[in-house]
Structure formats: C-alpha cells, structure tokens
Amino acid sequence: MQPASTPYNVVAVTLSIGIDSFSIFMSTLYFRRKSRRPRRRATFLATLFVLSALLLAFRPLPAKLLARTTPQQITAVRPELEAALVRQIKTVDAQLVKAQEAISVNSAIPAQFQGQILPKIDLQSGEKVVALTFDDGPWTHTPEVLDILKKFDIKATFFVIGRHIAAHQEALKRVVKEGHAVGNHTWNHHYHNVSAQTAAAELGQTANLVKEVTGVETVMFRPPGGNLTNGLVNYATGQNYFVAMWSVDSRDYTRTTVAAMTERVLRDAHSGAIVLMHDGGGNRAATVEALPQIIGQLQKQGYRFVTVPELLELKARESKPKINPSQG
C-alpha cells in the first residue's frame, strides 16, 4: 500500500496548497495597502498557515487509521479468528459432554434394578471395586470430603437430606459438578412409620429440590437408618427408585475412633462392596480424618472406586448371557 496515492493524501495536500496560496495572496494584498485592522488580519493569516502546516504534518493519519482494518488485514486474521471460534465451540462441547456424563452417572440405573432393593452386591468376577457412600449431607463437612475424593481422583455417591440442601447448596452443586452420584435420603430423615402421603412428600420434595439445584433427577433411595418397613421404601420402590443399602458399615455415626473405623472398613471390604459413611448430620471430623487412610489402603489392595450406578452397571453386565464367538 502506498500512502501517497490514498485519496486522503491528495485531499490534504490540495487543501494545504490551497490554503497556503490563499494566505500568500491575502498577505500581498495586506502589505500593499495599509490595513485598517492589521493585528486581526495577521492573526487570521497565521492561523491559516498553522492549519495548512498541521494538515501536511498529519496527512498520513486518516490513512493509517483506516489502514488498520483493511480487507487484506481481515483476511490475514481470519484463520486466527476461525481457530479461536473452533476452540470456543470445542470448550462448550466438552462442558456439555461433562454435564451429560454427570447426569448419566446419576440417572443410569439398569432396568432390572429399578424398583429393587439390593442388600448386597457381589460381583462374580471378583473385580476389586468399592462404592463409597456418604449420607445425611449436604453439610459443612461435604466440601472436606469432596476435597479428599478429588485428591485421590475417585467418585462416590451422596445420599442427601432435603432439608439440609438450602443451607449447603454450593456443596451439593459441587458434588454433581465433580462427577459424583446423588441419591434421595428423604426430607426429614424419619425413622417412624409414615403414611403414603408423607412418604410422597418426603421423597418428592427432596427430589424436586435436588433437581432444581443440580439438574439431576435422583433415581436412588436410601432409607433413613436402613429402615425397610416404615412406609418410605414401599413408596420408593413403587416410584421405581433403586433402594441402595450397604454391605460395609463404617459405624461413623457411633462414638468410634478413626483407627477403629478404618480397620472396620478395611476388614469388611469385598468385591462390589457398598460402604456406609456420613458427611452430614453431625460432627464428621472423624470420617474426614479416616477417609484418606481408607481410600489409600484400599487402593494399595488393588481396589478401584465406583459410584453406586456404576456398580449396578457392572453387575448388570455380569447377568447378561455371554456370547461365545467361537461357537457362532
């Protein structure tokens, strides 16, 4: 690009020449005859000279300003813009996939287990998998538990109480965001017998709030205190919930020690174990303290950690008839 040939240059130079010629012409006139107001005219002429000088000095400026966004330059940055756009789209896609995974982690209960109560899951394969479960949250200890799970890069399952959600919404959001599964643990944690109407409210209100806060539709239920006969489980199975019991009890809700808790879980762990622990409903400092040891020791023994829906998926695969390709 040649700045001299731009129309702005031509205009500026022409204008400047015009102004200068005019001023010179005027000044010869002034000097020839005596002016009546010489100072005023001199100021006027000086202004014209300054103006023409400014015009000449800054004549490349408009061209420069315009040159910033020439079509050539737009073409030059186009690949960059396109790449940036593609990156943006990919990021959004990845976030979407993650969100979908989080939802599928929480909603995928194999059909054969919907509306069922499974007191214990034993994997025929003997595969060393364990599902850690945390009840009675969300609570002040939930973020601490989440931090530990994150550090070990493992997933768990949280059975939440509806009336605890409002005060700990962020913790519940984090549970889902970080890929853990969520189950329903009623609104009020009743142990006593309840009517069908109360049961519907206990589960329904909790499910609605979990959905509202996290977008997840809970499809698992854990009865408070493991009570199978007070009307809650009846309602839950009728609603196709999978009723998740446990096969290993940390007994962290009793006055136990960190060492005893850890020892108990390690002693009872087995292939397909569901471990009962608590992140809410009281002071869970002992659980938080024992957790890294429990995870670390189980990992040393070769266990890997899954959510309850993932565990059910593994179990469901075992019960499918095996196809032997060599027999056609």
Ligand SMILES: [Zn+2]
């Ligand atoms: Zn509970």
